[in-house]
Amino acid sequence: MSADPQMLAFDPNCQIFTGCGFPAPGLHTFMYEPIVTVSGFEFTKPMLLAFLGSFLIVGFFWAAFSKPKLVPGKLQMVGEAGYDFVRRGVVYEIIGKKDGEKYVPLMVSLFFFVWILNLWSIIPFAQFPVTSLIAFPAGLALIVYVLWISLTFKKHGFAGGWKNILGYDKNLGAILPLVMVLEFFSNLIIRPFTHAVRLFANMFAGHMLIVMFTLATYYLMNSIGFVYAGASFVMVLAMLVFELFIQAVQAYVFVLLASSYIQGALSEHH
Amino acid sequence: MIAQFTIAAAEEQPPLIPHLDELIIGLIAFAIVFFFLSKKLLPNINKVLEERREAIEGGIEKADEAKTEAESVLEQYKAQLAEARHEAARLRQEATEQGTAIIAEMKAEGQRQREEIIAAGHAQIEADRKAASAALRQDVGKLATDLAGKLVGESLEDHARQSRTIDRFLDELEAKAEATR
Numbered sequence: 001m002s003a004d005p006q007m008l009a010f011d012p013n014c015q016i017f018t019g020c021g022f023p024a025p026g027l028h029t030f031m032y033e034p035i036v037t038v039s040g041f042e043f044t045k046p047m048l049l050a051f052l053g054s055f056l057i058v059g060f061f062w063a064a065f066s067k068p069k070l071v072p073g074k075l076q077m078v079g080e081a082g083y084d085f086v087r088r089g090v091v092y093e094i095i096g097k098k099d100g101e102k103y104v105p106l107m108v109s110l111f112f113f114v115w116i117l118n119l120w121s122i123i124p125f126a127q128f129p130v131t132s133l134i135a136f137p138a139g140l141a142l143i144v145y146v147l148w149i150s151l152t153f154k155k156h157g158f159a160g161g162w163k164n165i166l167g168y169d170k171n172l173g174a175i176l177p178l179v180m181v182l183e184f185f186s187n188l189i190i191r192p193f194t195h196a197v198r199l200f201a202n203m204f205a206g207h208m209l210i211v212m213f214t215l216a217t218y219y220l221m222n223s224i225g226f227v228y229a230g231a232s233f234v235m236v237l238a239m240l241v242f243e244l245f246i247q248a249v250q251a252y253v254f255v256l257l258a259s260s261y262i263q264g265a266l267s268e269h270h
Numbered sequence: 271m272i273a274q275f276t277i278a279a280a281e282e283q284p285p286l287i288p289h290l291d292e293l294i295i296g297l298i299a300f301a302i303v304f305f306f307l308s309k310k311l312l313p314n315i316n317k318v319l320e321e322r323r324e325a326i327e328g329g330i331e332k333a334d335e336a337k338t339e340a341e342s343v344l345e346q347y348k349a350q351l352a353e354a355r356h357e358a359a360r361l362r363q364e365a366t367e368q369g370t371a372i373i374a375e376m377k378a379e380g381q382r383q384r385e386e387i388i389a390a391g392h393a394q395i396e397a398d399r400k401a402a403s404a405a406l407r408q409d410v411g412k413l414a415t416d417l418a419g420k421l422v423g424e425s426l427e428d429h430a431r432q433s434r435t436i437d438r439f440l441d442e443l444e445a446k447a448e449a450t451r
Binding site: 042047053054062064070109112135 | 285286289291292297300302304306308314317318319322325
């Protein structure tokens with residue numbers, strides 16, 4: 001029973017009309033006992049899923065692009081469609097073709113990495129969105145943040161870089177200090193936080209809802225409760241479909257924002 | 271119930287504080303993806319996409335060339351066709367003119383031949399008439415002397431021939447006939 005830590009929150013004998021309260025999912029839903037511990041380092045299921053996701057993406061693109069053909073096969077065609085979606089739909093659209101070309105690999109990697117980590121949520125046996133652990137989106141947001149700051153100073157120099165970050169504009173006159181303070185907090189502190197949390201919170205909430213309706217379905221499966229269990233199960237299915245949509249949207253939004261930050265660093269005026 | 275106590279103990283970490291180990295694992299997992307995509311797979315596909323774009327543009331250029339060529343050929347054909355029509359019309363016109371000329375010539379020729387034949391006929395008739403008249407004159411002279419000889423009882427033949435009397439007589443007769451005609 002202790003093999004799967006998520007099962008720890010779940011008592012099979014706890015159902016309605018047995019005097020047991022509803023075992024509502026909480027933060028513990030996102031806690032995993034380590035699968036293995038190597039000299040103090042705890043390797044958990046989300047970490048395994050993250051690596052599996054990496055291998056899946058590399059494996060897919062390896063199969064599609066390692067020996068590309070002028071007339072593409074089916075797999076190459078799908079790969080090209082995904083690649084082109086990020087390249088044209090996001091990077092060229094926001095940063096521009098000339099400046100953006102350099103960042104296409106980063107954005108393509110980000111998009112597919114985030115997407116597969118989100119997708120684990122509804123893949124049987126995985127059933128956990130890795131991005132619902134703040135560390136994963138935070139790491140990715142950090143990469144974009146560091147890149148954004150270094151690009152800003154590289155492009156505009158030290159003083160120009162600060163002007164770019166702080167939204168310096170002489171025409172603002174008296175309210176300029178206020179704007180600069182606001183921009184300082186907005187760009188340097190809040191933005192990376194929201195960038196990560198937007199993804200995290202969406203996945204966190206989606207997973208929570210799926211778990212809740214799933215638990216409720218089981219909890220209600222007792223005598224008259226079966227009638228309500230059906231409704232709860234329909235909600236599970238609806239949430240799965242909805243999550244499938246949200247996962248792609250959030251991956252898209254993540255690279256969209258990353259691209260727009262980089263575009264801001266490269267542009268002349270903030 | 272034992273299990274739930276275990277959970278309570280693990281629940282202390284706030285959800286918005288990232289675990290350092292998870293952060294590191296996430297970055298490593300992403301680095302794997304980024305490394306393979308940016309170093310090998312995306313440059314691979316970029317090369318092919320570029321080749322394909324060139325191939326397609328080359329194809330379009332070829333198609334354009336073929337189209338312009340086809341258009342010029344069509345233009346040539348049209349010009350040739352118009353020329354041929356013009357030529358045909360000209361030939362027809364010429365033939366008509368020639369035909370008319372030939373018909374006129376033939377008519378003139380026929381007329382000329384007809385007149386020739388008529389003239390020849392007239393000459394023949396005239397000659398025949400003259401011959402007949404000469405013959406008749408002789409016969410009439412002979413018949414007259416024969417008759418006169420029988421009436422007189424002696425042959426006047428030789429004498430008459432020498433004296434040319436009969437000739438004169440017949441000339442007179444002829445002159446009279448001419449006058450009364």
